[in-house]
Amino acid sequence: MEKSFERLAISLKEVAGFIYPNEIELHWSILIVVYPYITGLVAGAFILASLERVFNVKEVEPTYRLSLLTALAFLIVAPLPLVAHLGHPERAFEIFLTPNFRSAMAMFGFVYAWYLLVVLLVELWFEYRKDIVVWSKKEKGLKRIIYLVLTLGASDLSEKSLRFDKKAGKIITIIGVPSAFLLHGYVGFIFGSVKANPWWSSVLMPVVFLFSAIVSGIALMILLYMVITLFRKKPIEMSCIDKLASFLLYAMILDFSLENLDFIHRIYESEESIKILYQLLISKLFISMVVIQILLGTIVPMVLLAWTKLGHLPDELRRLIYFCSAILTLIGIFSIRWNVVIGGQLFSKSLRGLTTYKMELLGIEGLLVALFFLVLPFIILYILVALFPPWKEAEVKLET
Amino acid sequence: MxxxxxxxxxxxxxxxxxxxxxxxxxxxxxxxxPLGKISLESIYEKYNPHEHYYAMGIDIDKCIGCGRCVEACKIENNVPQEPFFFRTWVERYVITVDGETKVDSPEGGIHGFPETLTEKEILRTFFVPKLCNHCDNPPCVQVCPVGATYKSIDGAVLVDKDYCIGCRYCIQACPYGARYLHPETHTADKCTFCYHRIVKGLQPACVEVCPTGARIFGEVKPRNNPLARFVRFNKIGVLKPYLNTDPKVYYANLDKEVT
Amino acid sequence: MPQQIKYLFGLAIALIIIFFIVRHYLMSPSFGLFGHYRAASLKTVVSQEIKYAGEIACTECHDDIFTLKEKSYHRGVACEVCHSPAYAHTQDPSEHKPPAPRKRAYCPLCHGYNPTRPTGFPQIDPVTHNPGNPCISCHNPHDPTPPVTPQGCEPCHTQIARTKIVSPHAPLPCTQCHIAKEEHKLNPRVALPSKPRNREFCGQCHSQEAESSPEIPRVDMKSHYSGFLCWECHYPHHPEARLKKEE
Structure with a gap:
């Protein structure tokens, strides 16, 4: 506790202008930055997967199963930073016992449960059921038990039943798209509905969150697809990543336009908070917002991707550009989350001063923990991929 | 570690x-x-919360910035002594002739305001005591996911420290900076209008020790109490009225610079 | 019905039933009694320990001091402002003795000069006001009437005095414009000092016909914003008239 007081004392010295005395402690730390970032990746990856199913985009098929598994891996991790951040993690279950239906946050448990249990797991189950049933007969030991449990006893592999799987999968995807919108739009709503905070309070917040989620999800899938294919020593299907890159570009244009709309709207309305928000932008958020989010994270990848569309570039160069753009985009979206969550707490609600965020390194709300939560989904994904190979050639062919 | x-x-x-x-x-x-049967009598004994609805008045022209209220509050409510946690605090506003507004609240004003804030010529200057506004439409209660903060029958906004999960959404939602996370209980904490005192007929600690009567505690409804008189004879302002939080801390002679 | 649906729905219904059973057993029994919260928490809040007894409790034993104080300028200043919280003292008077501040540093918390304090509130400059002496050597805190009634206005109207001293009106005594009865020094709010009532009052010095010294700024009383009173534009304690001319 003394240590945290020391940190607060240092923050107190760095306050510029006037802040309310209780505002010295910054309450939502880097873990709360990680949380919307991860949920965004979930929603983005899922929406990408549904493109193939709902809109019949055949080019992106190689990423379909991988996207679903990625969404699952990240969704499993999504609530962990939240729980770790609570003052009383052991009371977290109260959110299911006595949810306050007027609270945006209380809905988290239900939206999350709906998305995980009703959408993602069910869709994956229908997608993999045939394979699981076959594997449960072929494999041995622990793996066999896992597969056996996962069949839930539904081992019917008749043609009629397989046709039903396909149909059910499609219906779930159709439910899934609005659910993914709900999942992430809702995270935006948690921030956008705080009327006390002019940096957050905006009707556009859920929409901007959603589109940035789609952007980050596509970028992640480009990256994962390229890296995994590299490790599997398989050729990258250019038609697939070309298509993904196009989607990334379109999503980015939409996202960037919405962000600019929000920006212009704020400047034009010029409400009482505009002065302090301007101060915030040119001082504390200059690097993370202007340089990283807008310049490196949005404009550079957008220009690069547009170049690949307009010019006839060799495959090698296109791959390099896609790879770099995806990484820059992922960093850019992370800084969006940072600028929203941390940025929204750096100015006083008295609109008279700015404070600083002193990030811990080792503590429960520190950098290492945040990094851990960012790496964890990849470990889970590794296990999931080992259990449910998402590659086309791994899919079980039934002799008919 | x-x-x-x-x-x-x-x-x-x-x-x-x-x-x-x-x-x-x-x-x-x-x-x-056995948790015991919970009823109004078992909680309040003879007191009937349905007969009361509390609010506070603050006369800015009477505040001398001595900080006795801040100290009394910290003692009465076991608020941590560190200058990062306050249930009530006092702000000093100095508006200079060249139109600049300077505000400070050194350690919440608990030791008064011995240092001068500006060397420039002063146009007008005053102290503003702050505390939880016990809003009639409290945004903190709205956002609490589990129902650990609530408005009591008699109008005080309270925190259930044995139920709060420490998510701090309420702290984000409070427009007045009136909440903090208690460093020992790891739950949200805030002014209760000294609820444990008022149900026994005592004044809140800050009102009890205010030497100039700048703080007036009373009820919104009945006419024969100090607050009713206060709102009758003063022009009343509240903090951030445009947020529709309906604050129940009424300020007399509130300046437009106060945020 | 396909087999998959049967098993899936079975599982879903089982999970939902389990959820409601668990919820039933984990819910706090007093939750929702008066609203969306645990009524039992009110008990926790209400049972918080009291530290400040409140002045009425003090009067039960210290009626003499209370009577003295209530007739003095310190009426309304509760005992526990200076004597610290005394609930423990009311429960066990011999075990818990409330402290009494005797140091010189204590009284300036309220009575040290601070320009932000409301004018009329008695303030002294701790550096120049009888340095070295504890306040209680001259003032009885329960009846703090000064041993010598202040002759000037500055002790209570320091902010005005300090403003006036840097203004062109510095050489004027307060009594030039305000007539204060002796009573004002003892009962300030009962006997308020007078204030000038008309333009002619200022005109005694500032009209073109006035017989005052020539460097005093003059105006044509007829044409100079007729219909306004002088102090509607010029703050008499700092008139700022010359300042405007220089600009």
Whole structure:
């Protein structure tokens, strides 16, 4: 506790202008930055997967199963930073016992449960059921038990039943798209509905969150697809990543336009908070917002991707550009989350001063923990991929 | 804490604590520890909350910035002594002739305001005591996911420290900076209007010790009490009225610079 | 019905039933009694320990001091402002003795000069006001009437005095414009000092016909914003008239 007081004392010295005395402690730390970032990746990856199913985009098929598994891996991790951040993690279950239906946050448990249990797991189950049933007969030991449990006893592999799987999968995807919108739009709503905070309070917040989620999800899938294919020593299907890159570009244009709309709207309305928000932008958020989010994270990848569309570039160069753009985009979206969550707490609600965020390194709300939560989904994904190979050639062919 | 411990903690603590909490709760319920029948009488004894609805008045022209209220509040309510946690505090506003507004609240004003804020010529200057506004339409209560903060029958906004999960959404939602996370209980904490005192007929501690009567405590409805007189004879302002929080801390002679 | 649906729905219904059973057993029994919260928490809040007894409790034993104080300028200043919280003292008077501040540093918390304090509130400059002496050597805190009634206005109207001293009106005594009865020094709010009532009052010095010294700024009383009173534009304690001319 003394240590945290020391940190607060240092923050107190760095306050510029006037802040309310209780505002010295910054309450939502880097873990709360990680949380919307991860949920965004979930929603983005899922929406990408549904493109193939709902809109019949055949080019992106190689990423379909991988996207679903990625969404699952990240969704499993999504609530962990939240729980770790609570003052009383052991009371977290109260959110299911006595949810306050007027609270945006209380809905988290239900939206999350709906998305995980009703959408993602069910869709994956229908997608993999045939394979699981076959594997449960072929494999041995622990793996066999896992597969056996996962069949839930539904081992019917008749043609009629397989046709039903396909149909059910499609219906779930159709439910899934609005659910993914709900999942992430809702995270935006948690921030956008705080009327006390002019940096957050905006009707556009859920929409901007959603589109940035789609952007980050596509970028992640480009990256994962390229890296995994590299490790599997398989050729990258250019038609697939070309298509993904196009989607990334379109999503980015939409996202960037919405962000600019929000920006212009704020400047034009010029409400009482505009002065302090301007101060915030040119001082504390200059690097993370202007340089990283807008310049490196949005404009550079957008220009690069547009170049690949307009010019006839060799495959090698296109791959390099896609790879770099995806990484820059992922960093850019992370800084969006940072600028929203941390940025929204750096100015006083008295609109008279700015404070600083002193990030811990080792503590429960520190950098290492945040990094851990960012790496964890990849470990889970590794296990999931080992259990449910998402590659086309791994899919079980039934002799008919 | 070294890195290995940290990782170990990370893997075990959040789910561990969650499951542990669940388990102990189940055990305690299985033991059927009688919680006692909860009724108005068992909580309040003779006091009837339905007969009251509280509010506070603050006369800015009477505040001398002595900080006795801040100290009394910290003592009465066991608020941590560190200058980062306040249930009430005093701000000083100095508006200079060249139109600049300077505001400060050194350590919440608990030791008064011995230092001068500006060397420039002063146009007008005043102190503003602040505390939880006990809003009639409280945004903090709206956002609490579990119902750990609530408006009592008699109009005080309170925190259930044995139920609060410490998510701090309420702290974000409070436009007045009136809430903080208690460093010992790890739950949200705030002014209660000294609820434990007012139900026994005493004044809140800050009102009790205010030497100039700048703070007036009373009720919104009945006419024969100090607050009713206060709102009758003063032009009343509230903080950030445009947010529609309906504050129940009424300021007389509130300046437009006060935010 | 396909087999998959049967098993899936079975599982879903089982999970939902389990959820409601668990919820039933984990819910706090007093939750929702008066609203969306645990009524039992009110008990926790209400049972918080009291530290400040409140002045009425003090009067039960210290009626003499209370009577003295209530007739003095310190009426309304509760005992526990200076004597610290005394609930423990009311429960066990011999075990818990409330402290009494005797140091010189204590009284300036309220009575040290601070320009932000409301004018009329008695303030002294701790550096120049009888340095070295504890306040209680001259003032009885329960009846703090000064041993010598202040002759000037500055002790209570320091902010005005300090403003006036840097203004062109510095050489004027307060009594030039305000007539204060002796009573004002003892009962300030009962006997308020007078204030000038008309333009002619200022005109005694500032009209073109006035017989005052020539460097005093003059105006044509007829044409200079007729219909306004002088102090509607010029703050008499700092008139700022010359300042405007220089600009």
């Amino acid at each position: 070294n890195r290995r411990d940290l990782l170990k903690n990370l893997l075990i603590i959040p789910p561990g604590i969650f499951l542990g909490g669940l388990f102990t709760k189940i055990l305690s319920l299985l033991k059927k520890t």
